[in-house]
Amino acid sequence: MATIAQPGTLIAPVAKPGTTGLWSWITTVDHKRIGIMYGVTAFFFLLVGGLEALLIRAQLAQPNGEVLSAARYNEMFTMHGTTMIFLAVMPMSSAFFNYVVPLQIGARDVAFPRLNAFSYWVFLFGGIVINLSWLVNEAPNQGWYGYAPLTSASWNPGRNVDFWMLGLQILGIASMAASFNFIVTIFNMRAPGVTMMRLPIFTWATLITSILIVLAFPSITVALLLLMFDRYMGTSFYAFAAGGDPLLWQHLFWVFGHPEVYILILPAFGIVSEIIPVFSRKPLFGYVVMVYAIAAIAFLGFGVWVHHMFTTGLGPTANAIFSGSTMLIAIPTGVKIFNWIGTMFRGSLKFTTPMLFAVGLVSQFTIGGLSGVMHASPPIDGQHNDSYFVIAHFHYVLFGGSIFGLLAGIYFWFPKITGKILDEKIGKWHFWLTFIAFNATFFPMHFLGLAGMPRRQYTYSEASGFATWSSVVSAGAFLLGISFLVFIYNILKSLRSGEKATDNPWDAPTLEWSISSPPPVYNFATVPTISHRDPLWWEKYGGHEPHREEETVEVKIAGIKIGQAEARDENPKDQAVHASEHNDPANIHLPNPSYYPLITALGLFVAAVGLLIGEPVLNIGLLHLPALVPVGGAILALGAYGWAFEPAG
């Protein structure tokens, strides 16, 4: 009888030369290592963005605060938003895409391993470019949305906007390269039997998020290119006087910006869709509907951008149409929420830390979703616009949604990635601390917003009446900061002395749990073949819901069923997972390490730094180029050619 490969028991993993040390990480093309690098970098930037938020809250803790100057405050909220969206949440999602997706589809790597390494390095350099601005004391100060004319050379003559504009452009390249890779990987690298409708929901979320990225990012690429022309070459795309229109920026930005919202939340939805079934001991309720709901959210997400512009005066027709399309999105989103509830309904719930964070998402995201439906109505939006109510809304969906989902994912997959289980006791403290602090921070913002407190203002007077709730918000924010210290302590403690994880510590149904924790470099010694969704449960419980073994009455039933499953062993159709090929791990073909992705990415970085430094200038005909720009271009070309003609291994 063929079963799931147990590489650890078959043959000991082969120690390849050069699999340890810094150089091996720099040249790695292994999706698991790249995933870890994404995760660690994103977590670092999450802490940076968190510190920026705490400085904002310190300033606003009391009326007439003097922690930050007005100018510094502008930099702080701009960098907080930019960092959290582009440097923390998106790459943290990317970390999971990288680590988990190839394992879930039974692949040994992604379709383009070197392109994957390139994505990571470009992301890292993009993050560095934006944050270099702190060193020269010219941090971006125009808001993460970069509205014209706040970004124009005449109103913002420093390099603040330049750092942001170039950094974002580079990060866009990273996101798009990664997304092309995942689209191809998911369509093309599925193991035998892994049909599209047997893909784990997280893989579906990755696929649809990737499609959103490749279709949404070009819009901000163009927006930023036009901004570069305005700032560097003196065009007037966003300047009113010469016939331009500041609203063009808002359109191009939000055509990207609203799909971006789903780019931030869909991976978290995917994660909790994996976790809730595992700890409810039931398959996901309404799998197919769930897939269509994700697709519908993504599709509708392209047709709602004007709800960010209700107060710009586009007129009642535009506002009515976009109000309607925005409200439509509540339908597939509601479907997802009900599906999660349906999964938990009459399940045998186990409130482990990943489950707590997952359920935390379901409840907290719903609160943010409800205020989102309110904003879909233009008259209400007009009242809420630019007030703290909006901040409350998007933090409920971004923190209560994305961050809760990502934390759930870290607790859930940490055993697979590191071979150690995160401490459950500290984990529960972490969850409740986060949950309470999160609500203390963001719920009072609803009251502040309704009372008229405007966002993006660095101070308020005593007479405004905002002081009480503002200090509650600030206290909550610092408690939230402490919760992250607890989390870091848990990670460090568990890494050192945590409980060792078995291959499948949660008894989860997807393929990544069929191999050792942490997985060998080749992932699957034997490429699995599956015949059903949730293959490990199908194999173990013979197609019956796993929770039955846990209840007295049903243990008996399960006993019979398992017996039947064994009796049917000769018939391979009943095997959810079986070997399609026996391979000696030593013979498994793996892509060679390569440093060309890093060199190619470095070219982009050098060119961007060249534009920021500006001198010395080369004059080539009409072009006045900073000298480092062609140098960066040459490095990029060199890297790309070395890459194209390097044997992939």
Add this chain to the structure above:
Amino acid sequence: MAQAVATLEHTQTQGAHGAGHEAGHGHSDHPPTSTGIDHRKLLMWAFLASDCMFFGALIATYLIYRGRAETLVEAGQGVGPLPFEVLDIPYTSISAFVLLMSSLTMVLALAAVQKGNQRGLRVWLIATVLLGTIFLGGQWFEFKSFYQEEGLGLTTNMFGSTFYTLTGFHGTHVLIGVIMLMSLVWVSLRGGVKKDQAINVEVIGLYWHFVDIVWIIIFTLVYLIPYREVHVEGGEAIHEGMIRFTRLLGIG
């Protein structure tokens, strides 16, 4: 029996576990994938979908600002040259024709490599490179004459900004295509593009055809659809188009 079925499935789907089918790694005729489509080809299709949005945003910008320069000139606040004064449809028609013909030679290059005809591949690739280069040369001289003779710079007016941006980014795409095609010629001269590497020609061909199609759209929107004619005499704007229209209706 389990073994037998497993072996069958193995032969049907064995490709799904090969990591890293990248360029230069063609070990078999058809790198087997779940969809049966080569990784590189699927990547190119995804990229082209993305590039549609890129050109979509640029074209939208062009269309939104179409006529702005004319309006400012009418109001006495802007300067020319205006589109109807500079755009040379016969000249650009010829370069558009050249670019379209390069799609034909591209197809012939692919057909040649699929038959293992190295000489044919080289001939048609070089022909495609030449046609692409002629198009780029045409654009270079067009830009040069607009700038030097007509005085239309990137920042002269909104027409200059949007025109150079849109057609310039298209030209950059053509240039990248020419560089990729020249790389293929180089590979073919060094040792030949093997039959199983024909996919590289096909994928670059997809890009090339896409760039051609985008030019058809740009050519239509930027050159062929007539512009409002504005003549300023003695500080007062005269709408040529409006005059013709009213004459046509017999009310002018």
